[in-house]
Amino acid sequence: MADISSDVFFGTIGEIGARLRAKEFSCVELTRAFCDRLERLAPRYNALALSLREQALRQARDVDSDLKLGRTRGPLQGIPYGAKDLLAVAKQPTTWGARPFTAQVFDYNARVIEKLNSAGAILAGKLAMVELAGGGDYRYADASVTGAGLNPWDRARWSGGSSSGSAAALAAGLVTFSLGSETSGSILTPAAFCGVTGLRPTYGLVSRRGAMALSWTLDKIGPLCRSTEDCALVLQAIAGNDFEDSGSAGKSFTYTPQFARKPSEITIGYAPVDFEAWADPAVRPGVSTALGVVKSLGVRMKEIELPEFPYGALVGTIIAGEAGSIFEDLIRSGKVEQLADKAQIAGLKSMLELPAVEYLRAMRVRTLVQEAFRKLFLDCDVLLSPTRMDVAPKVDAPLGGGGTSVFSAPRSRGMISLIPAGNLAGLPALSLPCGFANNLPIGISLVGRPFYENQLIALGKAFQTQTDWHRRRPAA
Amino acid sequence: MLAATAAGATASSVSAQGPAQAAAQPDPFLRQAREGLLDDARRIALVPLPRTTEPAYRFKA
Numbered sequence A: 001m002a003d004i005s006s007d008v009f010f011g012t013i014g015e016i017g018a019r020l021r022a023k024e025f026s027c028v029e030l031t032r033a034f035c036d037r038l039e040r041l042a043p044r045y046n047a048l049a050l051s052l053r054e055q056a057l058r059q060a061r062d063v064d065s066d067l068k069l070g071r072t073r074g075p076l077q078g079i080p081y082g083a084k085d086l087l088a089v090a091k092q093p094t095t096w097g098a099r100p101f102t103a104q105v106f107d108y109n110a111r112v113i114e115k116l117n118s119a120g121a122i123l124a125g126k127l128a129m130v131e132l133a134g135g136g137d138y139r140y141a142d143a144s145v146t147g148a149g150l151n152p153w154d155r156a157r158w159s160g161g162s163s164s165g166s167a168a169a170l171a172a173g174l175v176t177f178s179l180g181s182e183t184s185g186s187i188l189t190p191a192a193f194c195g196v197t198g199l200r201p202t203y204g205l206v207s208r209r210g211a212m213a214l215s216w217t218l219d220k221i222g223p224l225c226r227s228t229e230d231c232a233l234v235l236q237a238i239a240g241n242d243f244e245d246s247g248s249a250g251k252s253f254t255y256t257p258q259f260a261r262k263p264s265e266i267t268i269g270y271a272p273v274d275f276e277a278w279a280d281p282a283v284r285p286g287v288s289t290a291l292g293v294v295k296s297l298g299v300r301m302k303e304i305e306l307p308e309f310p311y312g313a314l315v316g317t318i319i320a321g322e323a324g325s326i327f328e329d330l331i332r333s334g335k336v337e338q339l340a341d342k343a344q345i346a347g348l349k350s351m352l353e354l355p356a357v358e359y360l361r362a363m364r365v366r367t368l369v370q371e372a373f374r375k376l377f378l379d380c381d382v383l384l385s386p387t388r389m390d391v392a393p394k395v396d397a398p399l400g401g402g403g404t405s406v407f408s409a410p411r412s413r414g415m416i417s418l419i420p421a422g423n424l425a426g427l428p429a430l431s432l433p434c435g436f437a438n439n440l441p442i443g444i445s446l447v448g449r450p451f452y453e454n455q456l457i458a459l460g461k462a463f464q465t466q467t468d469w470h471r472r473r474p475a476a
Numbered sequence B: 001m002l003a004a005t006a007a008g009a010t011a012s013s014v015s016a017q018g019p020a021q022a023a024a025q026p027d028p029f030l031r032q033a034r035e036g037l038l039d040d041a042r043r044i045a046l047v048p049l050p051r052t053t054e055p056a057y058r059f060k061a
Helices: A013-021 A027-045 A053-068 A111-118 A164-171 A188-194 A228-238 A272-278 A284-296 A311-326 A328-333 A342-351 A356-379 A418-424 A453-466 B002-006 B011-017 B019-024 B028-045
Strands: A048-051 A080-084 A122-127 A154-158 A177-182 A197-200 A220-225 A267-270 A300-303 A382-386 A429-437 A440-448
Touching: A013 A027, A013 A228, A027 A048, A027 A053, A027 A080, A027 A122, A027 A164, A048 A164, A053 A122, A080 A111, A080 A164, A111 A122, A111 A228, A122 A164, A164 A177, A164 A188, A164 A220, A177 A228, A188 A197, A188 A429, A188 A440, A197 A228, A197 A453, A220 A228, A228 A429, A228 A453, A267 A272, A267 A356, A272 A284, A272 A382, A284 A382, A284 A429, A284 A440, A284 A453, A311 A328, A311 A342, A311 A356, A311 A418, A311 B028, A328 A342, A342 B028, A356 A418, A356 B028, A382 A418, A382 A453, A418 A440, A429 A453, A440 A453
Parallel strands: A080 A122, A080 A177, A267 A300, A267 A382
Antiparallel strands: A048 A122, A177 A220, A197 A220, A197 A429, A382 A440, A429 A440
């Protein structure tokens, strides 16, 4: 019996893949060890929606057979991962984190699951999430059929949402990577709160076929990983054109670090006020140090500010228009009342009252937002900001209060709204762990122009070469 | 237009709850959600919008 040590549970895709190919352990041994750990520890964090042990072991046996025959399928072959429970897995429950859908079963796999199957990755389990990805604007962290997502760094704190289990399971060493989704912040926020690396791809780069729709024009699927390079490897496997996703951009992604521009050729736009005033006082030292590390890479820095738009209101109205239609049956049937969070129930019900003209006005203003970002990216290549201005909130605290008092709000808006703004414009973003505040992880985000993932990844990799925050582990 | 619907005048909201029940048991969460939508609409309406601007309905990044 091979010894699967904690180094393996917290290893990167490259590290585990190398040990697998060196036959230090078999894929079946590796998968069994991860499944044991996932089933034993994930309930501590309310991170598991469904263990897929039997299916995973079947996949692992196939990988072992392939490896014996010398059939290699790339860097993800034999690597255990978890998927947010909004992704369909054939013949298994897909609950979308919501009580009305606990018996829902699809007879097909989501496209990203298919692609990872083809790459030889091992799906160990489905991971918990905020009900319906939080589209109704939930008030409390326990807005999920699996309960509040608890943070592996401090179980009295929230793991973030809506990809709660995806980030918590990764941070706790229960999977080697995970899939999450983002409509507005649902990859970046849990990545920052749990101290892992999260990549939100450009809108349309990754197919949503088989994923719960919350907003057709905002939803994205992306990886949460131990390192930037791991994000690149997963993105390469899941990206690509899909005629069954009307939002598909018709593009694929090939990880090409050799063609990335040198840091000295990159201009990074940032707003000092984000680091000095918008960030919670406890967060400022960590994000300011991270800013210093980015500067030390040799990039050019340029002070900028986001164009002035009501980003939060735009995202809220667009989600209301689209989610109201998507969940119309749930709302009108009254089954919406089975959801856990009262604010979310009310938010979904109110969506049916949104006039079409308001939705369309928001979508017209969104066109102006996209034009404004095109102009902004004439002056810089990448935007940099703290991912969140505060640390993970207490698990029983009402959400949405923000970390900075309105009474001390700075005069300059900086890039305080970068999460909704970047989602409206469909931009890729990478959240990197950058330290701790009050013993809780914090992160910074790099945001690029559409389909600029390779450059974000190159910068993220350079940052992680200079730092070891992404290597830190929570106490057992 | 949102103001009228937020007052509870739409056919869907009335028929879903029943007018008497809605009047007897005002849901503070629903009121707050409606106010949120109204507030969002007010903020968005402040953005100068050229008449020729089309919605991003064929959204491609």
